[in-house]
Amino acid sequence: MSNGHYPTPVERLEPLSSATTSLWVKRDDLTHPLYGGNKVRKLAALLEEAKRSGATRVVTIGGVGSHHVLATGVFGKLLGLAVEALCLRQPCTPHVLETARACLGQGVRLQPASSYSDAARRMAAIVAAGAYPLPAGGSSRLGTLGMVAAAHELAEQIRAGAMPEPDLLVVPLGSGGTVAGLVAGLAQCRLRTRVLGITVSEPQRLFEHKARALAQELVDERLRPGLSRRLELDRSYLGGGYGHATPEGERAVHRAAGVGLLLDQTYTAKAFAAALDRVARGKERHVLFWHTLSSAPLGPLLVAAPAELDPPLRALAID
Numbered sequence: 001m002s003n004g005h006y007p008t009p010v011e012r013l014e015p016l017s018s019a020t021t022s023l024w025v026k027r028d029d030l031t032h033p034l035y036g037g038n039k040v041r042k043l044a045a046l047l048e049e050a051k052r053s054g055a056t057r058v059v060t061i062g063g064v065g066s067h068h069v070l071a072t073g074v075f076g077k078l079l080g081l082a083v084e085a086l087c088l089r090q091p092c093t094p095h096v097l098e099t100a101r102a103c104l105g106q107g108v109r110l111q112p113a114s115s116y117s118d119a120a121r122r123m124a125a126i127v128a129a130g131a132y133p134l135p136a137g138g139s140s141r142l143g144t145l146g147m148v149a150a151a152h153e154l155a156e157q158i159r160a161g162a163m164p165e166p167d168l169l170v171v172p173l174g175s176g177g178t179v180a181g182l183v184a185g186l187a188q189c190r191l192r193t194r195v196l197g198i199t200v201s202e203p204q205r206l207f208e209h210k211a212r213a214l215a216q217e218l219v220d221e222r223l224r225p226g227l228s229r230r231l232e233l234d235r236s237y238l239g240g241g242y243g244h245a246t247p248e249g250e251r252a253v254h255r256a257a258g259v260g261l262l263l264d265q266t267y268t269a270k271a272f273a274a275a276l277d278r279v280a281r282g283k284e285r286h287v288l289f290w291h292t293l294s295s296a297p298l299g300p301l302l303v304a305a306p307a308e309l310d311p312p313l314r315a316l317a318i319d
């Protein structure tokens, strides 16, 4: 795969910066030309480990339009691994339907689940039958190490003068691994940058706890006491819940489009809205938005996809 295209660029978003605060973007939408985004960094080690274990198939879990499931489908296929996924409900958008179809186009077996516990029970049965398990969002310790490496990559770019040290890094918090890996990696690199995690998933407490606990686990003891000062979490952009669009998010999508960035309503729109608010507040000199959505065109991934989802899958995308 597994060779993501690193380092991903950092860019200053001049038209969205103010006299006091510069807005920057870390272009992890460009981690891979087939399918980018943050999941590419987490999956490299996870899929390698699956291969090393001798597995021929992997199983995972996610919303019906999950980027994690699609990324697993794309890169699993490249490695010759069969991919199955237990799918959960989420609000319907054209992006969700397209993502689910692209999964089918990669040959992923999508199996509708009626609840998280139903999905977990069935996943355990598939694992017992020999499939290698991948956690939701790829946010195990091993997957998250990919995001630790991403923080080191940023530190190297700062040292090389590609951008000044940001005061604040803004990123969505879904299953927690991205926030955890970045906080841990920035601490290891002795950067002062604080992380603002925008909680977009539910239950909020569960994933926030997971992010904090994983970050603690990833650094050595000396760094642990300082970690909580490095991480701030904000739930106020969640709106109606996971996958529900918000008015601030819609505005953020338009403003991002104006500088050539493509956002989704579930994750990146909410985090970008927060980044724009921080620029407007003007308390930081440099704010870095960590882009986590793939900007690779979905067209090639839809070539072998069915035109529509089967009714049981379609029913998981709630209108």
Ligand SMILES: *Cc1c(COP(=O)(O)O)cnc(C)c1O
Pocket: 037, 038, 039, 067, 068, 137, 139, 172, 173, 174, 175, 176, 177, 178, 179, 264, 267, 268, 292, 293, 294
């Ligand atoms: C999965 C995902 C996230 C959240 O990352 P976690 O590591 O699960 O917290 C953010 N943005 C996008 C676009 C994603 O697909």
